[in-house]
Amino acid sequence: MNARVESIPAAKVAVAVRGLNVVYSTNAGEIPAVNNVDIDILAGKITGIIGESGSGKSTLMMGVMNAINKPGRITSGSVLVDGVGDMLKLDKERQRKARGKDMGFVFQAAQNSLNPLRRIGNQVLDLGRSHNVKDLRALIRRAKELLTRLGLDADRVLASYQHELSGGMRQRVGIMFALVLDARIVILDEATTALDMLSQASVLEIVRELHEERGLTTILITHDMGVVADLADRVAVMYGGEIVEQGSTEELLRKPKHPYTQGLIGAIPRITGDIDLAVPLKGSPPDVKTYMQPGCLFAGRCPLVMDKCRTERPTSRKLASGRDVSCFRVSDDD
Numbered sequence: 001m002n003a004r005v006e007s008i009p010a011a012k013v014a015v016a017v018r019g020l021n022v023v024y025s026t027n028a029g030e031i032p033a034v035n036n037v038d039i040d041i042l043a044g045k046i047t048g049i050i051g052e053s054g055s056g057k058s059t060l061m062m063g064v065m066n067a068i069n070k071p072g073r074i075t076s077g078s079v080l081v082d083g084v085g086d087m088l089k090l091d092k093e094r095q096r097k098a099r100g101k102d103m104g105f106v107f108q109a110a111q112n113s114l115n116p117l118r119r120i121g122n123q124v125l126d127l128g129r130s131h132n133v134k135d136l137r138a139l140i141r142r143a144k145e146l147l148t149r150l151g152l153d154a155d156r157v158l159a160s161y162q163h164e165l166s167g168g169m170r171q172r173v174g175i176m177f178a179l180v181l182d183a184r185i186v187i188l189d190e191a192t193t194a195l196d197m198l199s200q201a202s203v204l205e206i207v208r209e210l211h212e213e214r215g216l217t218t219i220l221i222t223h224d225m226g227v228v229a230d231l232a233d234r235v236a237v238m239y240g241g242e243i244v245e246q247g248s249t250e251e252l253l254r255k256p257k258h259p260y261t262q263g264l265i266g267a268i269p270r271i272t273g274d275i276d277l278a279v280p281l282k283g284s285p286p287d288v289k290t291y292m293q294p295g296c297l298f299a300g301r302c303p304l305v306m307d308k309c310r311t312e313r314p315t316s317r318k319l320a321s322g323r324d325v326s327c328f329r330v331s332d333d334d
């Protein structure tokens with residue numbers, strides 16, 4: 001594996017990802033689900049990773065934890081986690097410890113990945129034991145506090161099996177698992193999508209409070225630009241396995257530069273402020289064939305496409321404003 005970064009850059013970076021590539025082997029060919037991704041996840045901030053379904057958000061974060069399963073594999077890159085090391089080079093045991101203790105996570109599939117045969121409380125104990133937690137009583141106390149905070153009847157939930165909980169309850173339980181070991185870095189993958197709008201807003205508010213109280217570094221994976229607008233300090237926009245634009249949320253929402261980001265934002269009445277002005281993004285995300293073509297993966301859907309876009313693949317450039325954008329059309333003056 002080719003490690004392009006040897007040390008954490010000077011800014012307060014909790015996770016530095018460089019040149020990360022992840023592919024899935026399928027019958028139709030290899031899908032570059034994460035393609036040459038560079039991102040600095042800043043310590044103490046909430047970073048939103050946004051993009052349509054299939055854009056590679058979950059794969060990127062699974063890659064960060066070096067938890068890609070077959071038929072996927074990491075082909076190159078480095079993931080330097082502050083205080084831990086390169087997740088792609090650590091020995092298996094140190095990686096396992098980092099997942100949970102340094103990086104708490106709840107993945108989209110997590111609400112189904114609870115053990116159906118064990119009560120939630122026992123699963124908290126299992127987690128504690130697997131991370132050599134000495135004071136298991138204190139761990140259960142923390143689990144209860146978190147569950148209560150998340151609006152659940154903690155005693156009842158700890159005594160329940162997964163099938164006794166609704167989808168929304170399981171998502172809250174997932175968030176509890178991500179936080180219960182006091183990890184500093186927390187990855188929440190569509191952690192509130194099974195909740196109705198009101199519950200989603202209140203759970204996200206609690207996530208924000210916990211983030212601030214604990215001084216966490218939080219990564220929120222979502223397809224909902226509204227969630228990013230409400231919570232994230234920084235945002236990375238993914239398309240076809242690449243980060244096409246990243247920067248501070250405030251600036252990116254005020255002046256999106258990549259045509260895909262513009263399309264994503266323009267599709268949301270809550271952000272455009274006028275339902276009549278909201279224009280849905282046309283076309284569909286890249287498929288296996290599109291990946292194989294030269295040129296920009298967004299070219300087929302792009303309102304600003306030029307000839308060059310169909311033959312050359314743009315790479316990410318840092319603009320004077322500090323924004324990273326991967327598009328031939330974008331210049332510093334825009």
Ligand SMILES: Nc1ncnc2c1ncn2[C@@H]1O[C@H](COP(=O)(O)OP(=O)(O)OP(=O)(O)O)[C@@H](O)[C@H]1O
Pocket residue numbers: 024025026031033051052053054055056057058059060070071072108223
């Ligand atoms: N196990 C797998 N086998 C083959 N291809 C996969 C597998 N998991 C993901 N992919 C493909 O990798 C690409 C990225 O998927 P990923 O789930 O990371 O995207 P996502 O942005 O998180 O989407 P979603 O919001 O739907 O979860 C997609 O093209 C997807 O079809």
